[in-house]
Structure formats: structure tokens, C-alpha cells
Amino acid sequence: MAKVLVTGGTGYIGSHTVVELQKKGHEVVIVDNLSNSNIDVLNGIEKITGVYPLFENIDCVDYVGMDRMFEKHRDIDAIIHFAASKAVGESVEKPLMYYRNNLVSLINLLQLMPVHGVKSFVFSSSCTVYGQPDVLPVTEKTPIKPAMSPYGNTKQISEEIIYDTIHANPSYNGIILRYFNPIGAHPSAHIGELPIGTPNNLLPYITQTAMGLRSELKVFGDDYDTPDGSCIRDYINVVDLAKAHVVALKRLLNIKSKQQVEVYNIGTGKGLSVFEIIHTFEKVNNVKVPHTIVGRREGDIEQIWADASRANEILKWKAAESVEDTLKSAWKWEKALKKQRQQKEKEENEASSN
Ligand code: UDP
Numbered sequence: 496m497a498k499v500l501v502t503g504g505t506g507y508i509g510s511h512t513v514v515e516l517q518k519k520g521h522e523v524v525i526v527d528n529l530s531n532s533n534i535d536v537l538n539g540i541e542k543i544t545g546v547y548p549l550f551e552n553i554d555c556v557d558y559v560g561m562d563r564m565f566e567k568h569r570d571i572d573a574i575i576h577f578a579a580s581k582a583v584g585e586s587v588e589k590p591l592m593y594y595r596n597n598l599v600s601l602i603n604l605l606q607l608m609p610v611h612g613v614k615s616f617v618f619s620s621s622c623t624v625y626g627q628p629d630v631l632p633v634t635e636k637t638p639i640k641p642a643m644s645p646y647g648n649t650k651q652i653s654e655e656i657i658y659d660t661i662h663a664n665p666s667y668n669g670i671i672l673r674y675f676n677p678i679g680a681h682p683s684a685h686i687g688e689l690p691i692g693t694p695n696n697l698l699p700y701i702t703q704t705a706m707g708l709r710s711e712l713k714v715f716g717d718d719y720d721t722p723d724g725s726c727i728r729d730y731i732n733v734v735d736l737a738k739a740h741v742v743a744l745k746r747l748l749n750i751k752s753k754q755q756v757e758v759y760n761i762g763t764g765k766g767l768s769v770f771e772i773i774h775t776f777e778k779v780n781n782v783k784v785p786h787t788i789v790g791r792r793e794g795d796i797e798q799i800w801a802d803a804s805r806a807n808e809i810l811k812w813k814a815a816e817s818v819e820d821t822l823k824s825a826w827k828w829e830k831a832l833k834k835q836r837q838q839k840e841k842e843e844n845e846a847s848s849n
Contacts (some may be wrong), residue, residue: 496519498521498573499571502525502576502578502604503528504550504577505527505550505847507532507677508691508737511681511737513548514737515741516708518791524819527553528555531581534550540685543683554601555576555599562570565607571611574608575740576600576604577618579649584695586649586657588643593645597649598652598656602766603619604616617670620673620674621647621673622625622675622712623646623647626641632764632766632802633802635673661756662756668746668754669757670743670747670756673730674736675730677820678825679732679733681697681828682830685831687829700712704786706833711787714784714787716790716792717789718791720797725768726798728799728800729765729799735815739759742749742811752769757809760803764801764804766798776825780823780826782826794809
């Protein structure tokens, strides 16, 4: 069993990973500045696992704060680093914020690892590093294309920083996981995606539209060179994705040779179009998703899906959940959120009438 620092552990993928780590008996320390997540997530985690995680409200950009955190929580064996800004559009408007948040955080952690004897590092990367690939599916050897946004660039640069740092430090090792499109929620509906404001991603937009919170989903383009004209992505269940981190950690803790960086694609190996996702969501949940076709979204790539055979073979990891069950979990979560809102309103009304 290991003691694991999870940065960004109250976020969407982070919280699901904390659950899977705790289920395997690992001790988790979460560091999150709650800039894009909610402290209530910790209660959701406890409802599932029975363990309320250790939590520190710190920005990973704060070197001194992080140093103190390592002093307080001694003997951390590994870091899983999720904490980062992730909205593509925002990164175009605020590039320096993205370079600062995503790169300074990473550099701080890598600098603090030898100071506190931490040897293993798992990094959240993204299939965005492939751009629009010439050949599909993409393997880890598919050439990296120039980034389409400052956000994408931070992922590319971060990967390079990790390679260079680990090659210069004989006792480190690391795994870079390149995620495809994570969707869905924990089957218990105690945790899930919590977009703040208008969602950028497809699935939360679909669930909010089905719930009536948004009038209609805008489908960004039906004139792509794909069978139905809409873009194709590899949608991966978030719990499956969380489990990939647990097996990556296991590999790092057991691996004898240090100074090693490995990269894995984490996807299902299957591409689905925007229309396929909408129609499957409507069918399995028996609910309508009003939608209209609008122009292409700037910067969108036409199609991408993973060759995840490396993760299948070496990590013994494979996406297990069907897209149908994943889309059901997303809807169950949206309904749980509605209940939470109603409960809160009731409490507020009672409080104001007293
Ligand atoms: N998409 C859409 N309407 C939306 C949000 C997304 O049609 O409101 C499409 C988008 O053009 C892309 C796919 O859904 O083809 C997945 O988009 P998302 O932003 O979720 O992920 P990414 O672009 O990072 O792959």
C-alpha cells in the first residue's frame, strides 16, 4: 500500500481516482485550490469508500505551501498530478494564466520530489498532443503535432519537462497517461462532473439540456469527412480512466529500473460521433436532447480514437464499461444534482421563513 498525493483530487477525474485508490487500500492526500471544484466532493468520496480523504487547500503554484505540505504529510510515495487549467477557449484568451498554472505547478512538484524523497510520478496528459493525426487509431508513437491552443501546448511542454527531469534524476520514474474523452460518473452518483458555468464539453451539455437547464445542444458541424458528418472521439468511462491510474501507480511502485518514463494512451479504441452519442444517450435514458446544427467550433479536430493496446498489454488495463452504461451513469448523476439543488432550495426557504 502506498501513500499518494493526488493534486486536483476534488476535480472530475481526480475524485474518481481517489475513490479507486482508496478502494485498493492506498492512503490519499488531496491537494486542491478548489478553483474549479467543490469541497463537497470529499463527502461524496466518503459516501462511496467510507474514508474522508486528507485534504489541503493549496495552489500547486505555491512552492512554499507545497513544501510545507510535504513536511506535514511525510513519506509520500507517489504523486498523481491532475491539478491544471483545462479549458481550451480560456487558454487562448489567457495564455499566461495557463502557462503559469500548468507549468509552474509541474515544476514545483518535480523540484520537491527529491527534497522529500518521492520517487514516482503519474501525469495527466491528453490526446490533444496528437492534433489531427494522419493515421488512425493513434498509438503512442504517432507524431506529436503542433499544439492547437496554449492549453494543448502546456500538455506537450509538460511531457517534455517530465522526460528531461527524469532523465537527469537517477531515482525517479514516471508514467504519462494520455486521456481521450472522459465521460460518465461514478455508478453510485455520489461523485461526477461538476462544470462551473456553461459546460464546454459535450456530455455535461447533453445532460443539462436533457434536464431542461439549457434549451438546446449546439452540434458543432455536420459537414466533416466522417460517416454522419459530425466529429468523432474516443469516449472513455471516467471510472475506467481512474482505474488506469491505479495500475500505473502499481507499475511504478514495483518497477525495478528507475529513470524511466512510459507513455500510455487511455481510451476504448472505438470512435463515436457526436450524433451517435446524442442518439445513444436518448435511447438508453429514454429522454430527449433537443439539438440544432451550427457551424464548426474553431480548433476542433475532425476525428481521433486510440490504439490502447500498449496499456492493455503492459498495464493489463482495458476499458470495461459500455458506452450505454456510461451514458446512463451520466444521466443518473445529473438527476442526483437536481435532487441536491432542490434540497438546498428547500433548506434555504425554511431558513428564510424562520
Ligand atoms: N461538441 C458539440 N457541442 C457542444 C460541445 C461539444 O457538438 O456543445 C462536440 C465537439 O465539437 C467535439 C465533441 O463534441 O466534436 C467533443 O467535444 P468536447 O469539448 O467534449 O471534447 P474535445 O473537443 O476536447 O474532444
